[in-house]
Amino acid sequence: MDSKGAHVTESSTASATGGQQEAPMLDTNVPQTARIWNYWLGGKDNFAVDRAVGAQVREAFPEIVDMARASRAFLVRAVSYLAGEAGIRQFLDIGTGLPTADNTHEVAQRVAPESRVVYVDFDPLVLVHARALLTSSPEGVTNYVDADLRDTDKILQAAASTLDLTQPTTLMLLGILGHLADDDEAQSIVKRLVGALPSGSHLVISDGTNTSKQVVEAARIWNQSANPTYHLRSPEQIARFFDGLELLDPGVVSQPRWRPDPSSAGLPTDVEGRCGVGRKP
Amino acid sequence: MSTAEQDGGTGGGPTVRRMLLGAQLRRLREDKGVSREDAGWAIRASESKISRMELGRVGFKDRDVADLLTLYGVADADERAALLTLAREANKPGWWHPYGDLLPNWLQYYLDLEAAAALIRNYEIQFVPGLLQTDAYARAVILLGYGGAGNEEIDRRVGLRMARKQLLTRPDPPQLWAVMDEAVLRRPIGGLEVMRAQIEALEEARSLPNVRLQVIPFRAGGHAAAGGAFSILRFPDQDLPDVVYIEHLTSALYLDRRDDVDRYAEAVGRLFIEAEPLTRTQEILRSALHELDAA
Numbered sequence: 001m002d003s004k005g006a007h008v009t010e011s012s013t014a015s016a017t018g019g020q021q022e023a024p025m026l027d028t029n030v031p032q033t034a035r036i037w038n039y040w041l042g043g044k045d046n047f048a049v050d051r052a053v054g055a056q057v058r059e060a061f062p063e064i065v066d067m068a069r070a071s072r073a074f075l076v077r078a079v080s081y082l083a084g085e086a087g088i089r090q091f092l093d094i095g096t097g098l099p100t101a102d103n104t105h106e107v108a109q110r111v112a113p114e115s116r117v118v119y120v121d122f123d124p125l126v127l128v129h130a131r132a133l134l135t136s137s138p139e140g141v142t143n144y145v146d147a148d149l150r151d152t153d154k155i156l157q158a159a160a161s162t163l164d165l166t167q168p169t170t171l172m173l174l175g176i177l178g179h180l181a182d183d184d185e186a187q188s189i190v191k192r193l194v195g196a197l198p199s200g201s202h203l204v205i206s207d208g209t210n211t212s213k214q215v216v217e218a219a220r221i222w223n224q225s226a227n228p229t230y231h232l233r234s235p236e237q238i239a240r241f242f243d244g245l246e247l248l249d250p251g252v253v254s255q256p257r258w259r260p261d262p263s264s265a266g267l268p269t270d271v272e273g274r275c276g277v278g279r280k281p
Numbered sequence: 282m283s284t285a286e287q288d289g290g291t292g293g294g295p296t297v298r299r300m301l302l303g304a305q306l307r308r309l310r311e312d313k314g315v316s317r318e319d320a321g322w323a324i325r326a327s328e329s330k331i332s333r334m335e336l337g338r339v340g341f342k343d344r345d346v347a348d349l350l351t352l353y354g355v356a357d358a359d360e361r362a363a364l365l366t367l368a369r370e371a372n373k374p375g376w377w378h379p380y381g382d383l384l385p386n387w388l389q390y391y392l393d394l395e396a397a398a399a400l401i402r403n404y405e406i407q408f409v410p411g412l413l414q415t416d417a418y419a420r421a422v423i424l425l426g427y428g429g430a431g432n433e434e435i436d437r438r439v440g441l442r443m444a445r446k447q448l449l450t451r452p453d454p455p456q457l458w459a460v461m462d463e464a465v466l467r468r469p470i471g472g473l474e475v476m477r478a479q480i481e482a483l484e485e486a487r488s489l490p491n492v493r494l495q496v497i498p499f500r501a502g503g504h505a506a507a508g509g510a511f512s513i514l515r516f517p518d519q520d521l522p523d524v525v526y527i528e529h530l531t532s533a534l535y536l537d538r539r540d541d542v543d544r545y546a547e548a549v550g551r552l553f554i555e556a557e558p559l560t561r562t563q564e565i566l567r568s569a570l571h572e573l574d575a576a
Contacts, residue, residue: 026547026554028543028547042519045546047543047547048539048540048543124554125550125554128550128553131493132456132458132493
């Protein structure tokens with residue numbers, strides 16, 4: 001096996017569904033969430049439909065760009081803590097999105113090069129980019145799974161070919177639970193995934209909240225055309241995802257307030273969202 | 282749409298520095314609310330000259346840049362000096378200068394862009410991607426186009442193609458995502474021995490961390506057959522647009538309008554999705570080798 005194959009494997013599940021008939025199509029007629037986020041973050045991997053809805057949302061709610069950046073910055077701080085102080089070496093990142101600077105495996109492997117990371121997404125363009133760009137350190141492993149968040153069995157089964165799910169694992173759900181309209185369904189998916197992980201595992205969540213008129217209007221615009229739809233929750237609903245877990249300080253807070261980098265000047269400005277990290281006892 | 286041939290006579294200096302300077306001049310002009318026409322008037326030139334300057338398609342004269350900076354209210358001496366230095370550097374020749382006599386302007390332009398790219402997405406239907414060709418395979422391809430040339434010229438053309446390849450192994454190399462039609466592996470350009478060595482070289486290239494190579498099998502229909510070969514270049518600087526490059530026999534087409542680029546990005550995205558997955562490439566190369574041996 002060559003050096004590339006040794007460190008970048010593709011799950012059997014992903015390649016088993018990669019046949020010509022089943023290959024998911026690249027749809028440039030319907031705006032897609034990963035591509036709209038890419039647009040807000042200044043990337044070029046988006047199409048006219050994505051830019052159109054992205055620009056409309058930004059007009060109704062200009063802070064969306066700060067929010068997109070604040071969510072990425074939270075990811076960096078949370079993963080640095082988990083790979084560092086908390087000593088976690090396995091990460092299951094569902095809803096990867098298009099690669100940007102500081103992807104989960106880069107942050108984790110900067111701290112602990114042996115970290116193993118499984119990315120899960122169902123956008124075919126995300127998988128094209130992920131397979132090319134999200135390549136592991138020689139000591140660690142990255143893997144990609146083509147699956148929907150609702151398909152928890154498939155996710156866990158495919159992840160188990162890369163991660164030892166009897167060892168503490170970080171489950172990352174960033175900006176993805178909002179795509180589930182039904183709160184009970186979202187709660188039960190989180191419970192199923194966390195339930196499959198051992199004590200000492202961590203749950204990382206970040207999502208938008210229905211805390212201002214502008215953000216509610218932005219979500220309404222999004223839901224007129226973009227795929228999948230996005231449903232804002234209340235801060236209390238987001239906090240409830242951590243029921244049964246030990247919530248780490250400072251709790252469920254607006255993204256910039258989660259352990260801000262002490263070197264960053266001034267007080268963080270709140271965004272219309274909440275994030276948190278919980279530990280499974 | 283534009284063809285680089287319109288730019289004849291510029292000497293083809295490092296295109297990307299021109300594009301960068303052009304993008305900055307455009308931003309300064311727009312910030313100041315100056316029209317292209319007024320900017321053109323200030324440097325005794327046409328509106329379309331300003332447009333070409335801002336797209337990095339022409340060289341810069343010191344005096345023009347200095348006058349524009351004054352018009353745009355750039356008074357800070359350091360800022361002026363930095364932009365004027367960039368203008369001077371943009372007129373220096375590219376790495377390919379020793380081969381300049383062999384290269385039409387449209388190809389010089391491409392070599393500049395290629396050297397500056399951070400990501401090259403490439404679709405090939407007939408030939409192995411230029412950056413992955415062996416010496417002997419490249420010679421066979423070049424002989425197809427320049428059969429009448431003398432040995433010395435052929436050697437230099439092959440030398441140039443080999444020099445281009447160095448960018449894949451330099452420090453901080455670009456990513457190359459290439460997708461080839463199966464036909465590339467079946468057509469023994471240069472004969473069986475040359476093709477055999479070329480396929481072995483592809484096996485080696487795919488283990489480079491910055492190279493990903495996929496093959497579209499004959500049985501895949503539709504998109505794979507929808508067009509000819511092309512490349513899309515992306516640059517590290519976010520201000521620079523992606524550029525689509527389509528080579529013709531005697532010229533090339535460069536597209537950088539967003540809706541044109543979108544169509545090719547979509548096409549190449551579909552090709553990556555519909556091609557055999559990366560994990561199958563090694564097996565496909567092996568079986569192409571076996572079939573060559575059986576032939």
